[in-house]
Amino acid sequence: MVADARQYCALPSPFPMKRGGALHGARVAYETWGTLNAARDNAILVLTGLSPSAHMMSCAADPSPGWWEGMAGPGKAIDSSRWFVICVNSLGSDKGSTCPASANPATGEPYRLDFPELSLEDVANAAHVVVRSLDIERLACLVGCSMGGMAALAYMLLHPGTVRTHISVDTAPQAQPFAIAIRSLQREAIRLDPQWANGGYDIHGAGEHYPDMGMSIARKLGVITYRSAMEWNGRFARIRLDAEQREEQQPFGFEFQVESYLEGHARRFVRSFDPNSYLYLSRASDWFDTAEYGGGNVMEGMKRIRVERALVIGVSTDILFPLEQQEQIAEGLEAAGAAVDFVALDSPQGHDAFLVDIENYSRAIAGFLAKL
Amino acid sequence: MVADARQYCALPSPFPMKRGGALHGARVAYETWGTLNAARDNAILVLTGLSPSAHMMSCAADPSPGWWEGMAGPGKAIDSSRWFVICVNSLGSDKGSTCPASANPATGEPYRLDFPELSLEDVANAAHVVVRSLDIERLACLVGCSMGGMAALAYMLLHPGTVRTHISVDTAPQAQPFAIAIRSLQREAIRLDPQWANGGYDIHGAGEHYPDMGMSIARKLGVITYRSAMEWNGRFARIRLDAEQREEQQPFGFEFQVESYLEGHARRFVRSFDPNSYLYLSRASDWFDTAEYGGGNVMEGMKRIRVERALVIGVSTDILFPLEQQEQIAEGLEAAGAAVDFVALDSPQGHDAFLVDIENYSRAIAGFLAKL
Structure with missing residues (x-):
């Protein structure tokens, strides 16, 4: 048997989708590490890029290396001996969550293109259901990387008051034409x-x-x-x-x-x-735009986010989510009243630096979390 | 009848190819503008990017706009009332020159993949045959854009003493992995x-x-x-x-x-x-490397080029032929003893800026040619 540490959270049925339609009997897969404290205030939620699963780091039930193995674990930057860490597989991704390859309960056949249009707001709402199912009122920190960074912005916009601090990694406040x-x-x-x-x-x-x-x-x-x-x-x-x-x-x-x-x-x-699933998540990324929350203006949209502190990290060699967009996020969160640390790295690995240059990303993230 | 200003130059038969094999009965298409003077020393040869034809500017025989219409013509930066301008369709391109779609004289059928392996050195050698056929010993200036810039470097390396000055536009001394x-x-x-x-x-x-x-x-x-x-x-x-x-x-x-x-x-x-033809020219671009002429070192290869003056233009937004590569060309030509003008532009149009930002490219090129 293949090692598997996934847990599953049923979504409310129907689960309404932002762009219309609803899912019935849907679920999302997630994994957790560490222990939720009695106050239930030490939870960190990580939202992933387009392709990773919820297996962010290894654990007893699944000792295979996770996609952010160097970043998270006991004693690492996202320290699972201090924090209760949750990683959710995006709604619409095929790593355990309901997606276009899942059976449509109305027909018993895979949804394929009958899956309703997917947005990152739906991904955020599904992740929020997982957090609520764990009886967590407020996340100590919401971390979003790449596509997950956009989903994290959606999460904070749609669920005000549920996130204390935010770490934004190599992402964008809206999809740009390139x-x-x-x-x-x-x-x-x-x-x-x-x-x-x-x-x-x-x-x-x-x-x-x-x-x-x-x-x-x-x-x-x-x-x-x-x-x-x-x-x-x-x-x-x-x-x-x-x-x-x-x-x-x-x-x-x-x-x-x-x-x-x-x-x-x-x-x-x-x-x-x-x-x-790739097509759906890809198009969801194109659609994402915080300007929708600010009367057509990104800054006005960002200003509606309420967090105490934020860390925004970007890398100068990223051509997909350029540093200017990280600056925009930092400015927006600051204008919204957060205390913002902005870290611009020169890692040569481009957008993937957050997966490769663990040393520099770890230093920034560990430093930020140590202050909480 | 479609307007056509093309002339054709037969290549020596056989025409040996750098990577092996030879073409028989091959030709290249070219166009000219202006008048060759009595001293035959006012000729400018332009080598093109991968896809353009030899129709660089309009003329009586073909009044349709050329691919560099804004740059060249009477009174323009490459002034055809002063210079005798030649533009050659690359060997291997299907705009009149012998290419994989041409008939193989051995079979009467199109070459297709029986066309011998093509290199930019072959493109340069074929262009040189055109220049010789016009009884021009030495070009006043050799201009190369994009892929044509690499072919121009090959031309100067293979035919020393045949080029007085050089204009290098958005190109590379070797193909880089990106x-x-x-x-x-x-x-x-x-x-x-x-x-x-x-x-x-x-x-x-x-x-x-x-x-x-x-x-x-x-x-x-x-x-x-x-x-x-x-x-x-x-x-x-x-x-x-x-x-x-x-x-x-x-x-x-x-x-x-x-x-x-x-x-x-x-x-x-x-x-x-x-x-x-696209596949052949594309791969020829990957193969190009001035280091081959310098014992494995780009600078040593570049040092073997002999021109009096050179203008090297690049643009900071070019991701395909980045500015660092233009700097490398400028340094190499300077080390080779040329007086080099280096112009780094900030045009927003990327690699295509030389086709779009005619104002800034014109100013640089007109200024350089005025000094000759």
């Missing part, structure tokens, strides 16, 4: 793959009808925009593959190490993430 | 399109078997990397398409203006550029 263009092209690669078949491929990656091509292109484009040119100059330069690593007889086949690096990333991803 | 990754993914989108059929699609975009999907994705990815996030924030922001512009009933169809902008670019390109 990020929309990248995600649109990722979606198009999937949509144009004949094997996508309007969402009708073999679910769970088990069968032969599967949009491998579209998912591979989408993932590679993702990895290109998650890292940075600077990192790759140092890491790959113009190093060629060894003769035995090359695709034999393949016209225009891979020749440089950077090409095989991308291929490796794509192969690990393609059949491990449901393509329809 | 640019290789982008181009590799563009090629993969084409290669994975079942309609590409290993190069066997209906040539000239006339038939139904054609890799429209792959070419569309490749072009959109190109446009994303040719422009800049900064420009798009101002230009598109989060503006939605009007209801009538949206793709009806298309799941995950276009909703933002930036998406329809990319689609427009793709539609204009897809059937107007031969996919196999």
